[in-house]
Amino acid sequence: MIRNMTSWTIFIFGMSGDLAKRQIIPALYALFQIRKKTGHIFTIIGAGHDASTVEAIIDSSKPFIEKIDEQTLSDFVDACSYYHVDFDNPQNFADFVKHIMMQKDALSDNRLAYMAVPADYFCSLTKALTAAHVLERGNTQHHIVYEKPFGWDRNSAQEINGCIAHVIDQNQIYRIDHYLTKGLVSNIILMRFSNIIFEPVWNHSHIDHVEIILDESIGIEGRGSYYDRYGALKDVVQNHMLQMLALIAMEEPKSIDEKDIEEKKVEVLKQVKIKEVVLGQYEGYQKEPAVNPQSTTETFVACKLTIDLPRWLNVPFYLRTGKNLNQKLTAIIITFKEMKSCFIKTADQCAPNVLTITMSPDEGFRLLLNAKKPYSADEVTTAAMDFCYSCLFGPETPQAYVTLLQSIFAGDHSVSVSSQEIDYQWSIIDAIKAHSFPILPYKKNSQGPAAAIKLLSQKDHV
Numbered sequence: 001m002i003r004n005m006t007s008w009t010i011f012i013f014g015m016s017g018d019l020a021k022r023q024i025i026p027a028l029y030a031l032f033q034i035r036k037k038t039g040h041i042f043t044i045i046g047a048g049h050d051a052s053t054v055e056a057i058i059d060s061s062k063p064f065i066e067k068i069d070e071q072t073l074s075d076f077v078d079a080c081s082y083y084h085v086d087f088d089n090p091q092n093f094a095d096f097v098k099h100i101m102m103q104k105d106a107l108s109d110n111r112l113a114y115m116a117v118p119a120d121y122f123c124s125l126t127k128a129l130t131a132a133h134v135l136e137r138g139n140t141q142h143h144i145v146y147e148k149p150f151g152w153d154r155n156s157a158q159e160i161n162g163c164i165a166h167v168i169d170q171n172q173i174y175r176i177d178h179y180l181t182k183g184l185v186s187n188i189i190l191m192r193f194s195n196i197i198f199e200p201v202w203n204h205s206h207i208d209h210v211e212i213i214l215d216e217s218i219g220i221e222g223r224g225s226y227y228d229r230y231g232a233l234k235d236v237v238q239n240h241m242l243q244m245l246a247l248i249a250m251e252e253p254k255s256i257d258e259k260d261i262e263e264k265k266v267e268v269l270k271q272v273k274i275k276e277v278v279l280g281q282y283e284g285y286q287k288e289p290a291v292n293p294q295s296t297t298e299t300f301v302a303c304k305l306t307i308d309l310p311r312w313l314n315v316p317f318y319l320r321t322g323k324n325l326n327q328k329l330t331a332i333i334i335t336f337k338e339m340k341s342c343f344i345k346t347a348d349q350c351a352p353n354v355l356t357i358t359m360s361p362d363e364g365f366r367l368l369l370n371a372k373k374p375y376s377a378d379e380v381t382t383a384a385m386d387f388c389y390s391c392l393f394g395p396e397t398p399q400a401y402v403t404l405l406q407s408i409f410a411g412d413h414s415v416s417v418s419s420q421e422i423d424y425q426w427s428i429i430d431a432i433k434a435h436s437f438p439i440l441p442y443k444k445n446s447q448g449p450a451a452a453i454k455l456l457s458q459k460d461h462v
């Protein structure tokens with residue numbers, strides 16, 4: 001079947017940077033490969049701080065590109081152009097924009113500007129692009145994407161939101177969080193509200209505690225100048241982890257419309273209370289390239305939070321993330337309360353039911369149940385019910401950034417976080433930062449600082 005093709009001009013600001021190399025370019029290549037199937041064709045105009053070339057940039061992306069076909073890659077390179085631009089120099093950026101607009105007949109009606117640059121540039125670049133009509137306010141074919149972290153604290157996020165609201169409409173804006181496109185994250189709402197076995201027990205009467213884990217075995221991977229300024233709290237807790245918490249804890253939305261979901265997530269985020277925090281830094285971090293040798297930036301966070309809502313009375317939510325840990329695991333673990341059983345004579349309680357939703361490494365979920373041990377009258381064993389996503393739907397579930405770009409092409413705002421959510425997410429981080437918790441050292445390839453292991457094994461009520 002031959003589809004009508006929709007052509008796009010995609011601008012990538014920060015094309016020579018790390019995010020473009022690891023995520024955006026590989027995702028665009030994957031979409032370029034299937035362009036005849038999706039009907040979306042595009043050309044890419046990139047700009048960045050480095051004096052580089054399209055060939056060199058795409059070459060550096062190669063290790064992150066799946067299934068390279070040399071002919072397709074060469075066609076992809078032909079569809080890209082790159083300009084060395086100094087974003088700190090308004091005149092230099094204005095000259096670049098002028099140059100682009102001199103060839104405006106070559107631009108598609110559908111335009112997407114991707115801000116893969118630090119949030120410091122969001123306001124000035126958006127103003128310059130709209131002033132020159134690269135993006136026109138009110139033109140629903142023109143979109144702008146802002147990478148996370150959106151700002152570096154609540155004040156900065158509010159200022160940026162105020163600035164961009166003057167020049168572009170909300171429905172043209174995507175403040176993205178790539179976790180929202182991960183298969184199982186987007187499945188959380190569906191799973192909670194379309195299975196009658198979950199919703200009636202999804203509360204403090206039945207749930208003992210919730211763990212949200214984003215452990216990484218990788219380090220900062222040459223991103224020292226970015227990471228040292230942000231740290232784990234701003235890099236992943238402010239966004240990915242608080243979004244997972246909001247989805248797990250929110251009330252049922254009126255519909256799956258993003259406005260209804262956002263309203264319910266906000267109700268949760270504004271009631272988060274901080275109980276305990278452990279921050280850590282892996283040994284050797286201060287010697288990483290582009291990191292301050294006296295740096296006090298945290299590369300590990302473990303915290304205990306509660307949510308001041310009737311549904312979650314006294315239920316602790318434990319969050320843990322860190323770089324250079326002993327495992328790569330992204331998961332949400334919901335431990336239900338233990339149950340007395342007259343059946344078991346060998347113990348007072350049955351083991352708790354545990355629901356684990358795993359995003360990485362293997363997408364899926366697992367429910368632990370108690371079952372009778374075969375050939376025994378009163379012995380209990382744990383039976384696991386597994387749902388393996390890749391076993392059912394194949395190993396090629398789309399990468400988060402591919403889904404993200406496809407959602408934007410389709411005008412789907414569910415991958416975007418609202419300014420209100422961002423506001424509350426920053427309030428939580430600002431409040432943790434204000435405490436100046438000590439930064440405890442931990443060994444690479446470990447579970448993090450000992451104090452965190454203790455905190456996470458308490459699992460008591462608050």
Ligand code: BG6
Binds near residue numbers: 216235236330360400
């Ligand atoms: C990014 C962070 O947003 O998320 C990285 O900047 C982190 O530091 C990454 O490694 C984790 O994402 P994923 O999809 O690999 O779990």
